[in-house]
């Protein structure tokens with residue numbers, strides 16, 4: 001923490017990135033940090049592989065995110081909310097060009113790449129780690145920064161539904177409200193941005209629901225043509241895995257999404273008894289105890305059999 005804060009005080013040109021397919025914690029963390037560094041008079045650029053999801057476009061600073069390298073000689077790369085710098089996607093080469101890399105994250109599977117790593121799997125969100133940094137730097141959190149940190153915590157705790165909703169998560173979120181964040185306004189923007197197409201897609205995907213392992217595993221599947229039929233993107237699937245997980249008796253939910261022909265993205269959510277990060281890691285992915293993901297080659301049948309087999313073996 002101290003070494004990273006020293007770096008933030010002494011260096012001037014920062015290139016910040018989060019993981020591909022970003023969500024609230026990734027975007028909120030990188031923007032909060034960028035806004036804070038700019039307040040300190042630094043150059044801080046956010047470079048992402050993928051667009052900011054529509055429901056997060058209201059976050060202060062999203063208009064400054066770039067998606068292609070700008071050729072500026074940055075001194076420090078900061079990678080947030082990534083178990084590994086590879087997770088930043090196609091922009092990772094730009095990050096490695098920087099002489100120094102800082103890694104700020106809360107994934108238990110973090111592989112500690114980078115010159116300075118601040119990794120705390122106990123933190124509910126990377127936004128909490130960014131908040132700890134700002135406090136250590138003695139920086140006043142303004143409303144724009146507060147909105148970003150609040151959304152980082154809100155989304156990574158599943159609106160304070162998940163067991164990672166620590167006293168610190170509530171405390172910081174409360175402090176962000178004190179600074180001026182309006183919880184209703186934020187919730188409406190983050191969660192109530194439904195479109196008819198998205199609901200149609202939800203109906204289609206729920207139609208694929210299947211149970212395995214005697215009802216202790218539930219899964220949904222999305223094919224490329226499902227997205228095409230509803231003019232949807234994979235962003236529109238955010239949160240869909242909560243439906244199979246909500247079934248009584250289910251220990252683990254899985255969501256299969258056809259990424260390319262013969263390749264599936266697999267998301268896993270556990271209710272707590274199965275460590276899905278171990279399963280995702282064994283399949284070349286990663287994540288947390290209760291939420292993890294991986295990309296698995298094969299036909300849908302092969303991928304399903306493989307994942308269901310591993311889940312069944314891991315069930316208590």
Ligand SMILES: [Mn+2]
Nearest residue numbers: 025081126156
């Ligand atoms: Mn996170």
